[in-house]
Amino acid sequence: MKIDKKLIKELNDYLNEFNLTEIEYTNKDTKIKVSKSNISNSNKVLSVATSPSTSIKEIPKNETGTEVKSPIIGTAYHSPEPGAKKFSEVGKKIKKGETIMIVEAMKTMNHVPSTVDGIIKEICVEDGQPVEYGQTIIIVE
Structure with missing residues (x-):
């Protein structure tokens, strides 16, 4: 397989332009993922991984319970502000439509409502x- 250096450079430029930490490109049987992370205050590392698209990581399915998934890509927060009471705790009874978490995307705090009534069995994040979009964030029984 030939590695497209121009494409990798372009993806890296998008990381910097849009202040992203990770970007992924998939085309037929090729998957390119470019990410950077802060190791110390100002040192940045760029890593590139290529793999066939058949190696998609699967999350094991639960036999019981309903998965509530993230409606958007962002950062999950358990409470409205640091130190405040959490929206969700294992064993807590919740109702459909009740806020279970906040997902922050582009400096906007998006409240994620429960899709079902029940008791929180597991908090997955x-x-x-x-x-990610569609990632399971809690499991309700």
């Missing part, structure tokens, strides 16, 4: 963790 850490506070401050990046989430």
